[in-house]
Amino acid sequence: MTRIEEKKLRPIRIGCAGWSLSSKVAALFEGQGSHLERYARVFDAVEINTSFYRPHQPKTYARWAASVPDAFRFAVKMPKTISHELRLRDADDALERFMEEAGALGDKLGCLLLQLPPSLTFDKASAETFFASLRRLTALRVVCEPRHATWFTEEATETLTKARIAAVLADPPPIAGAEPAGDPKTLYVRLHGSPEIYYSAYDEGFIETLATRALDARNAGVDVWCIFDNTARGAAVPNALALTEALKVSTNG
Structure with missing residues (x-):
């Protein structure tokens, strides 16, 4: 691949689940400003998880968008009301409220994340109805993190792909030895920490x-996001920095 061809490739987006900067890493994020402003000078993506637990006002999303560079992108997790309480059924009103809120990020809204509860089995009819409602509201990149074995099937893959929804590659995997599949145009890796979820460093x-996997995917024309969710003991930021460096070495080497 020539350098001209490399320039046309999309960036591999690297970030964390949240932008909190502990005292252990604060010195690596120089300059004035909020944690988000300092974080966004180093990373080009972040995953907003707080939206899963509670709504944020449009003005809050707009303020966050104004705090980051033009090339920065947010992934926003859909509310648990949609995924865990309504379980994808009769969710039109909740979807509309969420999109009105998160939509205030404007062009900096890069991805929507739908994490399903481990108990939610794949039901083709309800999944197709939900995804159709979602697609009437947005053409944005959407990724789904299923955690029940019934989503790791050809039928589920076909349903996700038809709706242009990618399947999250999670670590540790919810189903040992299996990877869910969906829209192949996006690789969204969520790194929860292994073996101790949310705590372990990689x-x-x-x-x-x-x-290597991220570069191979990017070079094949796939949009790549790598989000570190191992935040409980502060491992996410160092791991994200390490991946950034590893990609530099691989690209320049």
Whole structure:
């Protein structure tokens, strides 16, 4: 691949689930401003998880959007009202409210994340109805993180792909030895920490393997997001920085 061809490729977006900067890493994010402003000088993406638990006013999303560079993108997690309480059924009103809120991010809204509860089995009719409602509201990139084995089937893959919804590649995987599949145009990796979910840091070997997979996907024309969710003990930021460095080494090497 020539350097001219490389320039046309989309960036591999790297970030964390949230932009909180602990005292251990604060020195790596220089300058004045809020945590988000400082975070966005280093990373080009972040995943908003708080939207899963409570709504945010449009003016809050607009303020966040104004705090970051033009190239920065937000992924926003859909409310648990939609995924865990309504379980994708009769969710039109909740979807509309969420899109009105998150839509205030404007062009900086890069992705919507739908995380399903482990107990939610795949039902083709309800899934198709929900995805159709979602697609009437937005053409944005959408990724789904299923956690029940019935979503890891050809029928579920076909349903997701038809709705242009990618399947999250999660670590640790919810179903051992299996990867869900959906729209192949997006690779969205959620790194929860393994073996201790939300706590464990990833070692150098894992980061190098992830960098290789991300580069291979990006070079094949796939949009790549790598989000570290191992935030409980502060491992997410160092791991995201390590992946950024590994990608630089691989690209320049």
